[in-house]
Amino acid sequence: TSAPYFQSSGTVISYVDSTITVTEIQNALTAYDEVDGDVSNNITLVDDQYTEFMDVLGSYIVAFEVSDLSGNTTQLQVNVEVVDVLKPVFSNLGPIEAVYPNIFSVGDVLSLLSASDNYDGDISDQIVLISDNYTDYADVVGSYDMVFSVTDSSGNIQTYTQTINVIDEEGPIIGGISSIVLGYDSLITPIE
Secondary structure, three states, X not given: OOOOEEOOOOEEEEEOOEOOOHHHHHHHOOEXXXXXXXXXXXXXXXXXXXXXXXXXXXXXXXXXXXXXXXXXXXXXEEEEEEEOOOOOEEOOOOOEEEEOOOOOOHHHHHHHOOEEEOOOEEOHHHOEEEEEOOHHHOOOOEEEEEEEEEEOOOOOEEEEEEEEEEEOOOOOOOXXXXXXXXXXXXXXXXXX
């Protein structure tokens, strides 16, 4: 007269980029009966609110039922949480060369960056500046970093450091007089 019981229950986590199937969930369940012993082979699927939405973030219910040889049954509801745990990815530009006197604005650098997410797709418009060691020194030869961040809809955050090298490619300009008129008996040294 006693119904069988499930030994495995609770919440199952399914990663949106590597989903778990209802069959895998069912195969992980075990059920026992006081008389019949292990009745895990009698577990059947009763309700599946998950499979249709397994690639959509959210919480879904999957119900299973197990019966013993006497016809006693027990149901179990498994909560399946579809989650996204992967961070977004920035495209890697490599160092940017700012040839003096050209100066990049924050907007210029942002327009060069792109970011994508396994669930949200292109999220380049979500990129924000975190720190800027370049702008104040854009007219000084050297190497500077700007740090950017992007967050996907699941709250996963990725940062990216963009290096900007300020370089000077112009040689110096020599100025002064262009001609000297001397008498035939006058001497002038190169230093003069």
